[in-house]
Ligand SMILES: Cc1cc2nc3c(=O)[nH]c(=O)nc-3n(C[C@H](O)[C@H](O)[C@H](O)COP(=O)(O)OP(=O)(O)OC[C@H]3O[C@@H](n4cnc5c(N)ncnc54)[C@H](O)[C@@H]3O)c2cc1C
């Protein structure tokens with residue numbers, strides 16, 4: 126059975142830059158981009174990979190949706206080059222100060238406008254804000270089932286079986302479609318590198334950009350006025366650190382000194 | 394009721410450690426706001442937990458028993474917890490920041506039209522407005538943010554191991570309310586088929602006093618055999634960085650960090666781990682951190698108290714030998 130799959134992706138500043146290069150703009154309370162690159166939030170890349178593998182197995186269509194700035198077109202193009210068939214950007218200054226529930230409302234409306242799907246996939250956590258909440262909010266907005274922290278998806282006859290990673294192992298969960306799954310990484314969903322010809326082809330595709338009005342969004346559901354939580358401050362904490370280095374001529378000597386030091390501290 | 398409602402999870406027939414941490418949050422809120430602490434207990438055969446919840450600080454226990462709540466199932470628990478909240482009418486609802494609370498919290502917030510705060514590590518009252526404000530890690534642990542609810546109620550998850558578990562006070566009692574939840578299988582869009590528990594030999598990572606962790610520097614699954622031996626000698630548990638779990642060298646449940654587990658052992662030994670903030674977010678609560686890395690510039694030395702610039706394997710192997718001698 127072919128599957129219509131929608132993947133929600135967020136564009137963020139590379140989350141793996143060293144802490145020493147990380148800065149917050151105190152006036153906007155957001156990260157300063159500087160010379161750092163914009164990327165698809167890491168687990169959203171795993172979600173795209175899961176979607177494409179399912180399409181390869183069962184046929185169907187993958188649509189990537191992002192809510193964000195105009196720059197997010199490049200994230201959507203990367204999704205296309207990985208193998209997504211269509212992409213939509215929702216971008217409107219009216220949405221900028223929304224909280225995660227506001228963003229989820231916008232995503233749900235966009236998902237409905239593209240015609241919905243059997244499977245809605247998201248990353249399990251965004252690399253910047255990191256609430257792990259947007260996926261559940263989207264599922265609630267759509268009134269569909271929600272399974273979080275899923276590493277593998279298996280589909281057969283209108284049902285899917287999801288492997289949900291929990292603290293002491295995993296759960297296998299059966300769900301009727303449509304269902305939303307937030308994706309966590311494992312060795313089966315490492316994002317693929319797109320081929321050059323696919324990057325070229327994706328570059329030529331046009332990506333529609335929708336505004337609040339195109340989705341018929343009520344002003345009272347988006348923006349700062351609709352936000353149920355406000356961000357009062359974002360700052361980089363100052364940490365003093367002092368690391369005692371254990372020297373020695375050989376690693377074995379260092380290890381012996383380390384053991385003695387740990388013994389002294391009554392840790393072993 | 395006004396005040397706080399904490400979601401009290403159980404594990405292996407006892408109150409979960411995460412639940413006691415959430416209760417500690419409830420007690421702190423009570424000290425700050427003077428409002429009572431309620432506890433929501435969902436499942437089957439729960440009577441024995443009620444007096445314990447009183448002892449750990451609950452003033453009121455809302456008990457909801459239903460066969461569909463026997464094990465965690467997202468839909469069933471969201472429906473039931475929502476009904477408990479409608480009964481108890483709390484201002485603040487606290488859940489653990491684990492795989493259960495992180496899924497249930499936002500779903501509940503949406504149903505209650507409440508604000509949502511994810512994985513706070515601290516809270517206080519804004520002296521100017523008198524309003525509650527929460528501090529949480531953001532940008533993968535590189536920054537802290539202060540989040541203020543605009544509307545009531547607010548649903549928040551407590552970051553695992555951010556608060557010390559509530560202390561037990563013998564002789565406390567409280568009020569109990571049985572909540573008859575309206576719930577049937579036709580309401581469930583998802584169904585738990587099977588729960589596969591990994592075998593743990595030795596100490597559980599979540600509660601270990603000593604954690605021995607490995608990263609990409611180990612270059613393959615074989616390296617973890619050495620760390621397992623070290624963990625065994627030290628009566629500790631083995632953890633890993635995402636690089637190691639994503640490569641499939643060790644199971645996902647071994648991952649420490651933002652997406653993995655939060656641990657707060659007495660001693661955390663990091664072998665071949667660079668110290669990315671997302672990893673540190675899961676282990677910065679450790680009392681003592683030891684880093685073993687070939688790169689003297691690795692960021693891990695910024696959070697470690699003891700550092701060894703050397704090949705991980707040579708150090709780990711010798712350490713096993715030394716510890717065997719010391720503990721003989
Ligand atoms: C949203 C998000 C969530 C994340 N969540 C997590 C998480 O939960 N947990 C997590 O760990 N990461 C997480 N990460 C990933 C994180 O950013 C890092 O990529 C990851 O922690 C790196 O793992 P590592 O330190 O093992 O690998 P690397 O960064 O590659 O470091 C390997 C280290 O090994 C050292 N080394 C090499 N050879 C040797 C040797 N022979 N002996 C000793 N040392 C050696 C190197 O000098 C290097 O410092 C997350 C990232 C994002 C964006």
Ligand SMILES: Nc1ncnc2c1ncn2[C@@H]1O[C@H](COP(=O)(O)O)[C@@H](O)[C@H]1O
Pocket residue numbers: 133134135136166168169190191192193225228232246247248249250251252254255256257258259260
């Ligand atoms: N602006 C956005 N556009 C598209 N998807 C998003 C957006 N924000 C969050 N998501 C999705 O929700 C997931 C979890 O985000 P968060 O709740 O912020 O941790 C992300 O990995 C994305 O898949």
